[in-house]
Amino acid sequence: MTFKQKLTGLSALAALSSIAALSSCSTQHAETPKSICGTKVTKALIEPLLKPTEKVSEWHSAGWGEPGSAWCIVSVGNDRTLRFQFSWHPDSIDPLKFASPDDSVTGLWDPSPMHLADSAAIGDNGAIATTRCKSGKGDHFTIALRLTREGSVPHLRSEVEQFMRAYMPATMNAVGCTHP
Template sequence: MTHRTSIGRLILAALSGLALSACTAQHSEIPKSICGTQVHQNLTEPLLRGTGKVSEWHTAGWGERETNWCIVRVGKEESLRMKFAWHSDTMDPMKSASSNKNVTGLQDPIQMQLADNAALGDDGAIATTRCRTKPNNHFTLALKLNHRVGVPHLRRDIEKFMRAYMPATMKAVGCTHP
C-alpha cells in the first residue's frame, strides 16, 4: 500500500466519522409530554427531526376552542403539528387523509384499527372517536410530520406513537367513550 493510498483512507475514515456524527446529532432533550399529553420519550424521539431545543406553540385559547393546533419545533424547524378537534358528527379519517387535502393529507394512507376509526400514513395519522363531551360528541386527533424530502418513511414509528398518544390524550381531555 502506498503512502498516498493510506492517507486517502485516513481522510475518508475521518470524513465518514464526521458525517455519521452529523447525522446522529439529536435534540437537546426529549420532552416527557407533547402538546399537553404525557407519552414515553422513546415513542416521541423518532418523530422529531433536527437538532436543538424542542419547543411547542399552541393556538390562542388552547383547550377552550373546538379546534386547537399544537406545533412542535426542534431548533427553528417545525418537526410536527397536531390538530385536536371536537365536532358533533362523525368523520372519515381516510377522506381527510387523501393526498389532495393540504392540511391533513397523508402519504400512502391506509386504514388503521385505533379508536373508532383511523388512517395511518408515512408522514402522519388521523384518529377519531366518540366522546361524552358538552355540546360535541366526537374527538379527532391529526398528526402530521413536517420532514423534508429524503427523510425515511416513519409509518411504524407513527403507529406506535399514536397507539399510546390517542388514548392518553383522550384521558387528558376527559374524553370517555360512550
C-alpha cells in the same frame, strides 16, 4: 522513536480525538420532552418522530382545549417537525377522506385504514384517529398528526402507529374525553 511507535502514538491520539468529538456531540443532543401538546409521552415513542438535535418547543392556537378545533406545532430548533390538529365535533368523520395527500392540513402519503379508536387512517407521514367522546366540547374527538419535515416525506409509518396507539388514549384522558 521508531516509525511503529510513532504510528501507535498517532493512532492513540486520533482515537482520543474521536472520543472527545463524540462526547462533545452528545452534549449538544437536545433533551426529549416529557410531554407533547399537553399529553405525557415516553421518550421511546416520541424520539423517532422528533429526532431532537436542538431545543424542542411548542406553539399552539388560542382557545387550546376549548370546543371546536385547535392546533399545536412542535419544532426542533427552527424547524417545524410535527403538526397536531385536535377537533371536537358533533358528527363522526371518515379519516380516510381527510387523509388525501391533497389536503393541506391533514394530508397523508399512502394512507390506509388503521384499527385505533372508532376509526383511523395512517400514512408514511402521520395519522388521523377519531372517536366518540363524552364531554362538554362535542360528541366526537379527532386527532390528526402530520410530520412536517422539509424536503421529503418521512417514511415512519410504524413509528407513527406506535406513537398514536399511546397518544390517542392519553390525550383523550388529558382533555376529559371518555368513550361512551
